[in-house]
Amino acid sequence: MKVLTASTDPGYTRPTRLSPLDKWLSHYLQDERDLPFAHLILKITATMLPLAVVLFIPAFRGPWWWATFGLFFFFSNARYKGPFGLMLHCTSHRMLFKKKYGWLNHYIPWVLGPLFGQTPESYFVHHMGMHHPENNLPDDESSTMFYQRDSVRGFLRYLGDFLVLGVVRLTGYFTRRNKTTLRFRLLRGEAIYLVGTIVLAFLNLPATLAVFVAPFVLSRVIMMLGNWAQHAFIDATTPDNCYTNSVTCINTNYNHKCWNDGYHISHHLKPAMHWTDHPAHFRTNLGQYIEQKAVVFDGIHFLHIFFYLMAKRYDLLARHFVLLDGAARDEASVITFLRSRTQRITLPVLVPQLA
Structure with a gap:
């Protein structure tokens, strides 16, 4: 188990000076804090789009085709899949481009999205x-x-x-x-x-x-x-409560790569909140997380949670479970608590709670 420590997740501090490129990009963006999205769009456009076109050239075959495919696969899955997917998520909640440039908002789902398997x-x-x-x-x-x-x-x-x-x-x-x-x-x-x-x-x-x-x-x-x-962790007595039907992951590199996506509880509480505001919102509302017995992990992200659950490694989950109130708990009690939240909920049990 872990005690709550200082946040290492990304917030926002306005730079004292913007580069000429960022000044130009900011002219189109609704929120200057989303400049990293504009940078990502440019990177994907400059790499994956040309590679995709090259792969369709009929005369392009043999080892060079496979080398190009390997590069495309690397960008699509190892480099950009997570950042793109969560950029798509963030820009679904908050439009990226200003209203007068609204047509640009179609570029992510209609042009770049299909390269990542996202149907428009x-x-x-x-x-x-x-x-x-x-x-x-x-x-x-x-x-x-x-x-x-x-x-x-x-x-x-x-x-x-x-x-x-x-x-x-x-x-x-x-x-x-x-x-x-x-x-x-x-x-x-x-x-x-x-x-x-x-x-x-x-x-x-x-x-x-x-x-x-x-x-x-x-x-x-x-x-x-x-x-x-x-x-994965749902309190069957309060299944409609965002604090008890979602999970939050803090202090993980994933939040730097994927725009604070680990803050899933606060995201369901306030879906339109900007991604840079989640760490501060979590700290400000810590009392509610404690009172509601929310599940918070430190140092892992959703892939870890998934594979630990599939392997039933509750000991590893307990190792990263955050004792939000600072009260000491043994591993067995934390494991029992986590197991109680992953049990299948049947409709007869659920109906009285939603009445």
């Missing part, structure tokens, strides 16, 4: 139109609560359901909620991605598999893996 606008409509309004409760089609959350079999069922029926279920949700605009945006993006991929496959199958199909599968697996870990 599907992430936005799922996350903003369904996940946040339903807050991992039964009407959330990606809810984790009805699964045993330290079970490999449970996760495979969860993942399989999303891969096979995710779009169908989300379409049904929007129909039931009469959110016809979001339904149209979902189906339009999915259809364009599917048709485009089929057409490109006839032109160059290896390149299509490398640039669009493999990233698509990987992105959906990783998104569900992340959501599983973020909502």
